[in-house]
Amino acid sequence: MDVKRTLRKACSIGLAAVAIACAPAWAQNLTSKGTDFYATFTQNYDTTVQSLDLFISSAEAASGTIEFLETGTSQPFTTTPNQVLRIQAPPSSQLTTNMVIEKKGIHVSSDKEISLYGLNNQPYTTDAFLSLPTAALGNSYRVASYVPTPGYQSSTAIVATQDGSTITITPTAAVLANPANTPINITLNRGETYQILSANDLTGSSVTSNFPIAVLSGATCVNIPTSYTACDMLTEQMIPTTSWGTSFFMAPLASRSGGARYRILADQADTTITVNGVVVATIGAGAFHELNSTEALSIQTSKPTSVIQYANSKDFDPTNPTGDPFMMLVPPSGLYINDYTLATADADPASPRFTENYLGIVSPIDPATQQPVDVSLDGVLIPKADFLLSPQGDFFYVNKSVTPGSYHISSPVGVGVTIYGFTSYDSYGYVGGLGLAKISNIKEIKLSPAEDATRWVNEQYCITALVTDMADAPLDSVKVDVTLSGANPQLSSIFTNTSGTAPFCYTSSTAGTDTLVLSAGGKSATSKVKWLQSASDATLTLTPATASNPINTQQCFVATLVDAASQPLANMAIAFDVAGVNPQQSSATTNAAGEAQLCYGGANAGNDTVSATSGPLKQTSTATWTVTPLSQTLSLSPLALTSPVNITQCFTATLTDTNNQPVPNQAVTLAVSGVNTQSSTFTTDSAGAAKLCYTSAVAGVDTITATADSEIKSASAKALQVRTATMTWQAGGAAQPAPVPALHPAALVLLTSLVGGFAWRQRRRAAR
16 A cells, blocks of 8 residues: 555544544645655775675655666666566676776666665665655755674765755765874765765764765674674665654564664753663764674654664674674654555575564554554565564564565554564565654644543544644644553554644544543653543533523623533533524533623524533533514605606605604615606704705606614614605696685684685775
């Protein structure tokens, strides 16, 4: 299975809970798998070797090209999933010069992720290395080597990935005429190489560059220990110091009665080293502590370090007919991955030279079973009984004897894998793969939510880890181990995305409390989750029990959740449901006081039932929404009018209160639409009136609209009132007179009498 795809899936074990522990689908995890590589071969004890071999593997069919930059030739290749392809490099690809710029870089590119290994193959002096993809290369390295056999050299080689790479090498031993600890400055272009050879041990030498570079290190031939024969070459590609770690688990080498040798190399001053729980040394920058052990080792360091495992010379195990030195990196536990495809180091498996081949596998402990995690070899689970527990009881390991060929190892969580082999006076060994996140730069891990949480059984709980560096910038591709203890013991691996975050979600079918420890690069953060199961575990209240409001006003309901000890339960989800005339659903999370709130305004008059639910708990309240009469009334007069064109006509809007008294100083809008269009907003006068007067030059019909916002009684909401009237304009003619009302008969008699009397007085005045 492809490691990137695997890392994006849930990576957890444990039977009591179901976990989803994934980086987002777009996250890119830096590992030893990639699509672009720069490699080279350091010098063997002889400048003529049997073969220089490249091993290529992939989880899915990949096509690519190998460029041999020295000769300018290239070779296409296609892989078969989970099988190793072997391709020989030209013999001239081996570096054979000292402090000379050459162009012996090998550039490998592919359309899919591959793993790349190199084998420097010569009878009685063979070793192999894991190549790192260009994307995972760094700018700062310290090299590992060993004391060379007299007449031979320790070695360091550099491959540039970009033009104008300015590189500084500060060797810990003299190189030709260059004294120890004196910087060597060079500039390399893409694909150019530079090898340093020294008659002394170059371990601890620093290499820095302005652009990412590949750095390989080893020796042309060494005895380990120096007083034992026979010598063998060493080679391994170094990992950047940004990927160094503080926690290492090492399985002993199979078939080695004399054990294996280890060097713990420091990058910083005052680095304290603890082996199997005992402090053994404190060393400075570039220094190393060496030990030999026949048992599994647990190494912890106070600051980032690199650990190298060496096989001893053949005569260190005089009763064993096979063996000789090799060197391989021990990946820090923070860089374990969960998918490997690798091969034994024979150039031709059909005619193998190595009679013993082993897969070394280091497994974390499954908290649920206290057994190794599930590890599959070519799709078949390795029996748990095959694993051995370390003396410290902190990891399991197994050395699986395998025949020459290709192998695929997978696990739901990260495991450490190495591959090595022996024959008469010869050996090889290399790390099977590793992550390459910048774990040495980790400053802290922050959790969100930061507070402890409570959940109901079968609900989901999610927590997110944020991993940042010393400058508080996010770190991507970091493997964060999630260890649960308590009600749901399990182990998971999650990986940070480009935002430095990694989510972990799980549900529990068991009541109780879990302690979650999220750790990476020697840093950790802790949180707790309490799982509730029955209604007796908590109490839910909802207030108020009843509420009555005019429509369009807001009403709030508060749900409060407390535990059996009446302590508030924070960060708990409350589901709110409104059923009735204003249906709706929502959810909220309780605060530190255990409270969550629903506020809403009913637009429809009638009754609602409001419910709050948490797990098996449910409470209800009632909300009644009413409509009240308006506190103001709008009228418009006249309601209809007919007039000839070009004569001014007026319409009056009037506001009165509930006592029929005028309402002054209120805004009223009067608008005309039809054959004429206009709109004005007026303020009512002391009589509560607002008047619109206008005339028309064209015949037709207009609609007069009066609009006012009126207060609703006992509330601040507004109600829009609209009244309309009709204005008909006629072409030519007089306006129709208003109808004369009919008079009462008595009023008519009185009017006749008054008119008659007025006429008699007028005649008398005229007669005089």
